[in-house]
Amino acid sequence: MAVDINILAAGSGLTGLILYFVTGAQWSSWHLFTLPIFTFVFIVFTSLSIKKRFKDSSKSQPSTKNNSDEKNGITIIFGSLKGNSRTFAKLTSEKLSNEFTRQVILQDLNDITDPEEFLQIQAKQQRTLLIFISTYEDATPPPSAKWFLLYLQDAAIDFRFSKNELGKLTYAIFGCGNSLYNENFNKVATEIDRCLSELGAKKLLATELADENTGKSIYGGLEGHYSKWSSKLISALESKATGKCDCTANEDSATTCCKSTSTNGHSKETNGTNEVLIESDDDDEGGCKDGEEDVMDLEDMGDYIETSLPTKAKGPPKEMVTPLIRKSLEKQGYKIIGSHSGVKLCRWTKSMLRGRGGCYKHTFYGIESHRCMETTPSLACANKCVFCWRHHTNPVGTSWQWKTDDAQTVCQGAIGNHYKMINTFKGVPGVLPSRLAEGMQIRHCALSLVGEPIMYPHINELIDLLHAKKISSFLVTNAQFPDEIRVLQPVTQLYVSVDAGTKESLKKIDRPLFRDFWERYLDSLRALKAKGQRTVYRLTLVKGYNTEEIEQYAKLVELGDPDFIEVKGVTYCGDSDASNLTMANVPWHEEVVTFVRLLCERLPQFDLACEHEHSNCLLLANTKFRIDDKWHTWIDYEKFHECVARHKATSGAETFTSLDYMAVTPDWAVIGSNERGFDPIDTRWYRKSTAKKNLSGC
Numbered sequence: 001m002a003v004d005i006n007i008l009a010a011g012s013g014l015t016g017l018i019l020y021f022v023t024g025a026q027w028s029s030w031h032l033f034t035l036p037i038f039t040f041v042f043i044v045f046t047s048l049s050i051k052k053r054f055k056d057s058s059k060s061q062p063s064t065k066n067n068s069d070e071k072n073g074i075t076i077i078f079g080s081l082k083g084n085s086r087t088f089a090k091l092t093s094e095k096l097s098n099e100f101t102r103q104v105i106l107q108d109l110n111d112i113t114d115p116e117e118f119l120q121i122q123a124k125q126q127r128t129l130l131i132f133i134s135t136y137e138d139a140t141p142p143p144s145a146k147w148f149l150l151y152l153q154d155a156a157i158d159f160r161f162s163k164n165e166l167g168k169l170t171y172a173i174f175g176c177g178n179s180l181y182n183e184n185f186n187k188v189a190t191e192i193d194r195c196l197s198e199l200g201a202k203k204l205l206a207t208e209l210a211d212e213n214t215g216k217s218i219y220g221g222l223e224g225h226y227s228k229w230s231s232k233l234i235s236a237l238e239s240k241a242t243g244k245c246d247c248t249a250n251e252d253s254a255t256t257c258c259k260s261t262s263t264n265g266h267s268k269e270t271n272g273t274n275e276v277l278i279e280s281d282d283d284d285e286g287g288c289k290d291g292e293e294d295v296m297d298l299e300d301m302g303d304y305i306e307t308s309l310p311t312k313a314k315g316p317p318k319e320m321v322t323p324l325i326r327k328s329l330e331k332q333g334y335k336i337i338g339s340h341s342g343v344k345l346c347r348w349t350k351s352m353l354r355g356r357g358g359c360y361k362h363t364f365y366g367i368e369s370h371r372c373m374e375t376t377p378s379l380a381c382a383n384k385c386v387f388c389w390r391h392h393t394n395p396v397g398t399s400w401q402w403k404t405d406d407a408q409t410v411c412q413g414a415i416g417n418h419y420k421m422i423n424t425f426k427g428v429p430g431v432l433p434s435r436l437a438e439g440m441q442i443r444h445c446a447l448s449l450v451g452e453p454i455m456y457p458h459i460n461e462l463i464d465l466l467h468a469k470k471i472s473s474f475l476v477t478n479a480q481f482p483d484e485i486r487v488l489q490p491v492t493q494l495y496v497s498v499d500a501g502t503k504e505s506l507k508k509i510d511r512p513l514f515r516d517f518w519e520r521y522l523d524s525l526r527a528l529k530a531k532g533q534r535t536v537y538r539l540t541l542v543k544g545y546n547t548e549e550i551e552q553y554a555k556l557v558e559l560g561d562p563d564f565i566e567v568k569g570v571t572y573c574g575d576s577d578a579s580n581l582t583m584a585n586v587p588w589h590e591e592v593v594t595f596v597r598l599l600c601e602r603l604p605q606f607d608l609a610c611e612h613e614h615s616n617c618l619l620l621a622n623t624k625f626r627i628d629d630k631w632h633t634w635i636d637y638e639k640f641h642e643c644v645a646r647h648k649a650t651s652g653a654e655t656f657t658s659l660d661y662m663a664v665t666p667d668w669a670v671i672g673s674n675e676r677g678f679d680p681i682d683t684r685w686y687r688k689s690t691a692k693k694n695l696s697g698c
Contacts, residue, residue, distance in 0.1 A: 071125045073103035074237075077112065078132040079145030079188075084176045084212070085132040088226050092130060092233070099234055109133075110144035115151035123169040128204060128237065131192060134176040139187035149188060152195035164200035170240070171196055172204040174229055176222055179213045180398055180513045186210075204236050205229070214322055215401030221322045320380055320395050320402040329379070334450075335421070337413035338405035341456075343375040344449055345421045353422075353439055354430045356685040360612035361446075361474070363669045363677040364566070364619045365493065366634035370435050372444040373471075375414040377407075377456035382480045384511040385499065386542070386581055398480075398513050400457055407461035415442060415469075442469075443637065448476035448495070454484045463489055467644050472637050476538070480514055482523035486530070490647060490656075492640055493534040496524060496560070500545075501552025509545050525560035534635075534658040535562040541592060542570045543585045550595065554602040563625070563658050564633065565606065567596050569616040589616050596620060609633050610669050612677035614684075625662060631670055634663040 074096055078089035086108075093106040112118045122129050134142055141149045155161050175189025186209040193207045210225035211217035219225045319339035321329075326336055334342045348359035348369040358369035380395040380402075422439045425431045445466050447453040454477045456462065466473050472492040477485060479496045488494070500506035503518040514520055528535050537557065541547050557565065569587040587595075593611075596618045600608055609621035609631045625632045643656040668675040678684055 070103040072127065073105065073125065074100070074128045074130065075122055076104065076106045076130045076132070077109050078106075079109040079142045079148070080132070080134055080176075081136055081142040082134070084222055085134045085142075085174075088174060088176070088222075089130075089132040091226075092132070092230060095230065095234070096237070100237065108144060109142075109148050112148060115148045116155070119166060119169065123166045123201070126168045127170075128240070129169060129171040129201075130233070131171060131173045131189075132176070133173065133189050133192060135181070135184065135186050135188040139181075139184040141188045145188065149192060149195075152192060152199075156195040156198040161199065163198070166196065166199040166201040169196075169201040170204050171201050172233060172236070173207040174226070175207060175209050177209060177211060178396065178513075179211045179216050180396065182515075204240065205232055212395075213397065214318055214320060214325075214395055215397060220318060221324065223322060223324045317401065317403040320378075322395075325379070325395060329450075335417040337375075337417065338409055339403050340379055340405060341375065341377045341410045341413065342379050342449060343373065343414045343417045343421075345418070346372065346374045346446075348372075349374075349422075349439070350425070351685075352682070353425055353432065353435045354685075355432050355435065355682050357614065357678055357682040360566075360568075360615040360617045360619075360677070361444075362679065363612040364564075364610045364633055366637075366663060366665075367444045367472070367474075368438070370439045371442055372446055373414060373418045373442045374446045374449045375418070376447060376449040376451050376453050377410045377459060377462055378453055379451040380455060381451045381478065382455075382513050383452075383478050384513075385478075386509055386511065386545070395451075396513060397455070400455055404457055407458040407465055410456075410458075410462055411465040414445075418442065442471055444472045444474065446474045446476075448474065452478055452481065454481050454488065459484070460487075460489045463491055464648070467641065467648075470637075470641050472635070472640060477524070478510070479524035480512060480517060480520045482520055482527045485524055485527040488531075490531075490533045490644055492635065492637075493536060494528065494531055495536045495538050495566075496528050496562075498525070498537045498539055498553070498556060498560075501549030501556060505546050505549060509542065522559065525556060528560045528562065532655055532657045534564070535560070536564045536566055537562045539565065539567045540570050541567065541587050541595060542581070543587050543591075545585070547587060547591075547595060550598050550602065553599060557603055557606075563622050564609075565599075565620040567592060567599070567618050567620065571616075587616075589613055592616055592618060608671045610665065610677060611671045611673075614676075614678060618671070624659065631665040632662040633665045633669075636661045636663040 076089050076093050076096075078085045080086040080089075089106060093104055096102075097104045119129075133145060136142055140146075155165070173189050173193050175186035177186035177189065179185050189207055189209060193203075197203065208225055208229040210222045210229070211219075212222045214221040217224065219228060321336055321339055329336060329342060332344075334344045336342050346359070346369070348357075348362075349372060352358045352362070352368070352370035358367070359372075361367045361372075362369050378400075380397040382396065382398050384396065419440060419442075422436070425436055425439075453459060453475055463473050463475075474493045474495065475488075475491045476495040476497065479498065485494075485496075499509050506512070506518060506521060510517070537560065539553065569589065569592045570581070570585060572581065572583050572586045596608060600606055600620060603620070605622055606620045607623055607626065608618065609625070610619040610633060611617075619633065621631065621633050640661040643660055646654045647656060667673055668680055669677055
């Protein structure tokens with residue numbers, strides 16, 4: 001609440017006067033100065049406060065021109081969770097403001113507190129209402145659109161409402177969805193369409209059911225749909241202004257006098273009545289910071305449609321990375337390889353080049369962070385996790401349906417781009433020349449950059465190519481592809497993200513696309529148990545989501561019997577339309593330690609082995625890795641490459657296990673050490689604002 005300085009000053013003056021008269025202070029010559037001063041302060045500042053309040057009151061009165069909705073104007077409203085509906089709504093507002101002299105108002109559905117009054121005003125003023133809406137999980141609207149949809153649904157069946165209640169309102173709807181959700185595809189958009197029609201509103205265009213599933217969308221994703229729809233919108237608005245029908249120009253434009261009900265390639269079917277039998281979907285994707293800059297200009301979209309998109313639904317596989325996705329990812333520092341892969345320089349790689357310490361995998365497993373390449377052969381994922389630190393700018397999918405690059409292209413592209421990024425550190429102050437030279441010889445590959453690497457059809461070939469170059473492989477999967485886990489060739493270390501202990505919390509945290517996500521989750525853990533090489537459960541703790549499920553986690557550990565369990569506090573990556581997480585959801589390191597100790601008590605075959613305080617991460621290890629009272633969580637990488645070479649040479653006849661290539665963990669990496677997981681050969685670096693004081697007395 002804002003503080004009124006004038007009121008404070010006036011109050012001070014009044015307090016002084018009251019004290020003189022209430023306390024019965026004896027009269028003195030000093031009062032000749034103080035009483036007039038207090039009186040003056042009280043009167044002047046009270047007057048200033050009153051004047052200010054009148055001025056503010058007049059400013060806060062709604063402008064008749066801006067808020068009373070001029071007749072025949074255009075109102076744009078949006079309901080968005082991850083940002084796409086908001087972005088397209090803003091883009092449309094800018095476009096229409098430049099194209100027309102009519103009033104254009106942009107409004108978030110979250111700001112519409114009385115849907116009935118809002119719609120009545122729109123109808124009374126004969127305005128055109130443009131609605132941008134996404135569909136969230138289980139065919140639910142974004143939270144901001146919940147009451148708007150409920151009102152429409154109630155009004156559509158309420159006998160007290162005339163069937164011509166909104167007869168003077170014209171509308172058009174752009175729905176953002178994903179066909180992977182089958183019958184829930186764009187459900188909210190089609191439901192709003194149905195209700196408005198029931199209340200007599202007139203449709204300007206056929207409802208656009210935009211599909212973010214780039215593999216199935218005939219327009220290559222949301223931006224392709226928007227390009228086509230926005231062109232038809234402008235044409236329809238021009239026709240409406242001149243009173244001429246534009247049906248002949250676009251057979252599927254569905255202006256109010258059109259008979260066509262065709263949409264964008266997702267046809268509307270009817271049952272002989274006015275009821276629309278359409279399926280619908282999912283929420284907005286996107287969510288990258290500064291999302292407005294990540295959307296292509298309309299002109300660029302048009303060029304893309306004309307030169308790149310098929311004219312029929314069936315045809316050759318499309319590329320996974322659309323121009324919008326490419327622009328979003330490249331803005332975040334990703335180097336795109338071919339049509340579906342990417343590589344990026346990890347911040348720990350940069351840190352170790354400067355001698356400032358490595359990541360937790362250096363502490364737990366002995367990798368050299370400055371010689372580690374972080375990449376993925378599949379930018380697509382089957383989940384939309386709330387803590388995704390890529391802000392959901394990558395594609396989604398449940399099966400491989402895109403154009404496929406061969407493994408050699410992916411491998412060479414990743415290595416080449418990685419070396420180019422390492423090479424940019426030549427001459428950078430603080431970079432150690434010896435580390436830079438070592439960085440130009442990759443020894444490790446983290447297949448965990450973004451997306452779901454195990455979806456890539458040639459993942460085994462890619463792993464073979466890495467191993468042939470003596471590059472170790474750390475592959476992460478989100479526990480939704482059990483069959484792919486079973487046929488996966490040996491990797492140095494196989495991770496499964498175990499993000500929740502119950503079906504309900506998994507749905508809440510991972511927001512999976514698969515209907516049978518829980519069954520796939522459990523089956524993936526069973527498949528992990530059958531792997532002979534090193535396996536890891538990776539738990540990400542999110543306060544308010546999964547930090548209370550210790551018993552359930554313990555049962556899941558028994559199911560998959562991993563070699564190791566990594567437990568890490570969620571990393572807050574700033575505000576994002578993709579997630580509502582805040583710093584309040586980030587557990588303190590000591591809270592993570594407490595969780596791990598409680599979990600360990602329920603797992604007699606595990607014990608706390610390592611800690612990397614810098615990453616807020618701890619490692620539980622199976623006690624079989626504690627030999628002669630020494631932990632062996634580190635990896636003998638040369639021994640691994642010898643084992644995997646023999647395995648390949650014998651076509652899998654000669655097998656090996658995680659115990660065959662283990663190495664002793666150094667004392668500084670073990671839990672309880674003074675270093676708390678920071679390698680003493682490096683120098684820990686603190687930001688100036690958080691630098692620890694020297695308490696040694698020296």
